[in-house]
Amino acid sequence: MKGFFITGTDTDVGKTWFTARLCRFLRQNKIDCGIWKPVQSGFPANASDSDRSILKDIAQLDDSIDEICSMTFEKTLTPFLAAKAEGKTIDWQTLMSHGSxxxxxxxxxxxxxAGGIAVPITENKMMIDLAVELNLPVIIIARPGLGTINHSILTIDYLKQHGLTIAGLIMNGYDNTHEFAKSLSEIKNWTSIATNPLLIELFSNQQILGKIPLDNDIVDISDFIDRKKLINLMNDQLN
Structure with missing residues (x-):
């Protein structure tokens, strides 16, 4: 498998929102990209606003929602416990075969x-185990505000400890009235949102691949991401 693994510094940071729109962007640039969300929780199986429905609709995929998301559970719990609450178990090999x-x-x-990188999927497997088995470059979705430097660097270090390559970070959901500091010399009366991207790059040695405002009406994210870099990162794997 080639592509990107999309994780977040926390739950509800906009992973699904970004993943659907990144896939749409790549497909519009002649890259045949699909989406696999191995498991989701917190939605009834046929909910029209579920992650897998959003992924299919926004990315304009022909794949069925059952192909896009292998397993879905109603309880808003970790996949491991959400499955357990329904009297089910997640079989790891079956899950991986579905993705293949x-x-x-x-x-x-x-x-x-689903959630962050240290979320339990089964009794002895976590999201990090999925990422390691797939061995894809990782894109981290991070909140824009106070606390995100800590969350981002902890996520980066955890991924590195497991031998994974980090493609970069997306700062997702900022108020679009913000300007961003471009150098330390500019930092005077800046807010945390304005300075976090610069400081994350400085202390983690990782690149920010996009800064996306909080606006659910945005479908085309090309103005908010490093278009050339993301296309090149994908093409480097395909060529």
Whole structure:
């Protein structure tokens, strides 16, 4: 499998929102990209506003929602406990086989995790184990505000400890009235949102690949991301 693994510094940071729109962007740039979200919780199976429905609709994919998301559970719990609450278990090999079948239909994939990178999927497997097995470069979705430097660097270090390559970070959901500091010499009366991208790059040695405002009406994210870098990172895997 080739592509990106999409994780977040926390739950509800906009992983699904970004993943759907990144896939749409890549497909519009002649890259045959699919999406696999191995498991989701917090939605009834047929909910029209579920993650898998959003992924299919925004990314304009022909794949069925059952292909895009292998397993879905209603309880808002970790996948491991959400499955347990329904008297079910998640079989790891079956889950991975499902992803492989979908990946065979596309040149590359965006694999979206659930919650953060240390979320339990089974009794002995976490989201990090999924990322390690797939061994894809990781894009981290981070909140824009106070506390995100700590959350981002902890996520980066945890991924590195497990031997994973980090493609970069997306700062998602900022108030679009903000300007961003471009150098330390500019920092005077700046807010945390304005300075966090600069400081994350400085202390983590990782690149910010995009800064996206909080606006659910945005479908085309090309003005808010490093378009050339993201396309090149994907093409480097495909060529």
């Amino acid at each position: 079948l979908l990946a065979n239909k596309h040149d590359c994939m965006l694999v979206e995790g």
